[in-house]
Amino acid sequence: xxxVMAVIKPHxxxxxxxxxxxxxxxxxxxxxxxxFGRQRGHTEIYRGAExxxxxxxxxxxxVVVADNQVxxxxxxxxKSAQTGQIGDGKIFVYDVASAVRIRTGETGDQxx
Amino acid sequence: xxxxxxxxxxxxxxSLFAAAPATANExxxxxxxxxIVATALVLFMTLPGLALFYAGLVRAGSVLSVLxxxxxxxxxxxxxxxxIGYSLAFGDSVGGWIGGLNKMFFDGVGTDSVSGTIPEITFxxxxxxxxxxxxxxxxxxxxERMKFSAILAFSAAWLLLVYAPVAHWIWGGGxxxxxxxxxxxGGIVVHATAGVSALLLAKMLxxxxxxxxxxxxxxxxxxxxxxxxxxWVGWFGFNGGSQLAADxxxxxxxxxxxxxAATAAIxxxxxxxxxxxxxxxxxxxxGVIAGLATITPASGFxxxxxxxxxxxxxxxxxFYMVGIVKNQFKIDDSLDVFAVHGVGGIxxxxxxxxxxxxxxxxxxxxxxxxxxxxxxxxxxxxVVVIVWSLVVSYVIIKVTQGLFGxxxxxxxxxxxxxxxxxxxxxxEL
Numbered sequence: 452x453x454x455v456m457a458v459i460k461p462h463x464x465x466x467x468x469x470x471x472x473x474x475x476x477x478x479x480x481x482x483x484x485x486x487f488g489r490q491r492g493h494t495e496i497y498r499g500a501e502x503x504x505x506x507x508x509x510x511x512x513x514v515v516v517a518d519n520q521v522x523x524x525x526x527x528x529x530k531s532a533q534t535g536q537i538g539d540g541k542i543f544v545y546d547v548a549s550a551v552r553i554r555t556g557e558t559g560d561q562x563x
Numbered sequence: 564x565x566x567x568x569x570x571x572x573x574x575x576x577x578s579l580f581a582a583a584p585a586t587a588n589e590x591x592x593x594x595x596x597x598x599i600v601a602t603a604l605v606l607f608m609t610l611p612g613l614a615l616f617y618a619g620l621v622r623a624g625s626v627l628s629v630l631x632x633x634x635x636x637x638x639x640x641x642x643x644x645x646x647i648g649y650s651l652a653f654g655d656s657v658g659g660w661i662g663g664l665n666k667m668f669f670d671g672v673g674t675d676s677v678s679g680t681i682p683e684i685t686f687x688x689x690x691x692x693x694x695x696x697x698x699x700x701x702x703x704x705x706x707e708r709m710k711f712s713a714i715l716a717f718s719a720a721w722l723l724l725v726y727a728p729v730a731h732w733i734w735g736g737g738x739x740x741x742x743x744x745x746x747x748x749g750g751i752v753v754h755a756t757a758g759v760s761a762l763l764l765a766k767m768l769x770x771x772x773x774x775x776x777x778x779x780x781x782x783x784x785x786x787x788x789x790x791x792x793x794x795w796v797g798w799f800g801f802n803g804g805s806q807l808a809a810d811x812x813x814x815x816x817x818x819x820x821x822x823x824a825a826t827a828a829i830x831x832x833x834x835x836x837x838x839x840x841x842x843x844x845x846x847x848x849x850g851v852i853a854g855l856a857t858i859t860p861a862s863g864f865x866x867x868x869x870x871x872x873x874x875x876x877x878x879x880x881x882f883y884m885v886g887i888v889k890n891q892f893k894i895d896d897s898l899d900v901f902a903v904h905g906v907g908g909i910x911x912x913x914x915x916x917x918x919x920x921x922x923x924x925x926x927x928x929x930x931x932x933x934x935x936x937x938x939x940x941x942x943x944x945x946v947v948v949i950v951w952s953l954v955v956s957y958v959i960i961k962v963t964q965g966l967f968g969x970x971x972x973x974x975x976x977x978x979x980x981x982x983x984x985x986x987x988x989x990x991e992l
Binding site for chain 2: 495496497498499500502503504
């Protein structure tokens with residue numbers, strides 16, 4: 452099992468969800484986060500005063516998939532979250548030691 | 564038509580100055596109804612208008628503290644006004660300097676006593692709403708860092724020692740009224756007193772920790788715009804009600820108030836658009852408030868063309884003053900009380916002399932008074948009130964500092980004042 456964690460543009464969340472569903476991913480967790488990368492921040496001007504906003508709002512999604520699904524999930528996210536503009540985000544993949552479905556107690560791939 | 568308006572305006576100005584001493588006039592139900600409504604409108608300016616206007620401009624962690632400050636200042640000012648403030652401002656004059664104590668606890672201000680053509684209790688309550696908003700305006704100078712106990716002490720003392728005497732001098736038949744100063748709805752009494760006192764308090768209190776380069780942006784500009792819109796509506800009662808009658812003068816006061824607000828907002832936005840490339844909502848509504856504050860003293864004396872001129876100057880001058888206070892004076896008058904209210908109120912107080920000209924649709928000068936004479940009186944009274952406000956505020960701030968201390972703990976300032984000062988949070992994040 453692998454954890455696919457991606458930081459994406461907030462308005463791309465629905466597209467990513469759709470793309471992942473279409474390659475057989477059964478669930479994901481999303482949260483609103485802030486961060487910076489090459490996009491850095493921006494300045495906002497209120498009453499003539501500049502405010503530096505150094506963190507950009509993003510959405511972080513976490514999906515755990517079976518090993519044989521990883522490539523498809525990566526491709527789905529990469530394609531659906533892409534705008535071609537700076538700030539599209541990043542995807543990280545790491546190993547998952549175990550998984551348990553709380554309702555039934557199923558473990559491993561069965562729990563996904 | 565212009566002539567009719569001028570007559571009404573002149574009559575209105577007289578009725579305002581003559582309002583304090585109860586006369587044998589009969590109560591007019593139309594006038595009374597309008598002033599009762601105007602009283603509600605002016606209270607609405609503070610609660611929730613000004614409270615929301617300010618609260619949107621601070622950090623998320625201090626939103627409740629600003630709302631709380633406005634609410635409690637309103638409550639304290641109301642009680643003080645009934646107990647002694649009204650009497651100091653509108654009691655029997657002691658040499659033109661201060662009202663006597665004969666109207667403490669609204670003594671004799673019952674349902675039957677008359678002020679002009681309205682019941683005196685109606686007049687006293689209408690004036691109470693002015694006594695509420697004036698110290699509340701100063702909240703914009705010290706958000707996110709001042710101790711709540713010090714805020715209450717300062718506001719209470721300021722109301723009685725700065726506001727009430729100046730209200731007496733100008734509206735209570737005091738020495739400035741004798742000189743013939745014109746301040747229709749509070750350019751001097753409200754905006755100049757609050758503006759310069761705010762500047763001094765901000766200076767003595769010191770800047771917010773992150774001022775000027777690492778401040779967080781306003782947490783909720785939508786809340787600020789909501790509050791500004793309420794202020795705009797409420798201002799119809801503030802200026803229109805100051806006619807103390809339901810007549811053409813009140814109608815014209817509302818008209819010029821509205822034109823000035825709209826024009827100042829357009830001006831402010833145009834400057835931002837040219838200077839920064841984008842016209843902002845916060846800028847537009849700040850322009851609205853600048854236009855409203857600036858027309859306030861003039862609203863019973865100028866016509867629509869005068870209002871247009873006042874609006875343009877209010878938007879332009881206040882816009883640049885915001886930057887001058889923060890960048891040149893380096894004073895963290897956080898929400899620009901001086902630059903918007905103080906400067907606007909003073910500007911309008913001076914402009915009303917030339918702009919009262921009948922050729923601009925205004926009501927003209929008072930009988931036997933030249934424009935230059937009027938301007939001189941206006942300037943003299945502005946200067947005296949500025950000096951009075953600064954000196955007395957200085958003493959109040961020093962005493963408050965000695966009794967309570969002015970600033971919260973630095974760590975509390977980092978957190979935002981909601982939790983440390985009031986034990987609650989505006990947002991569950």
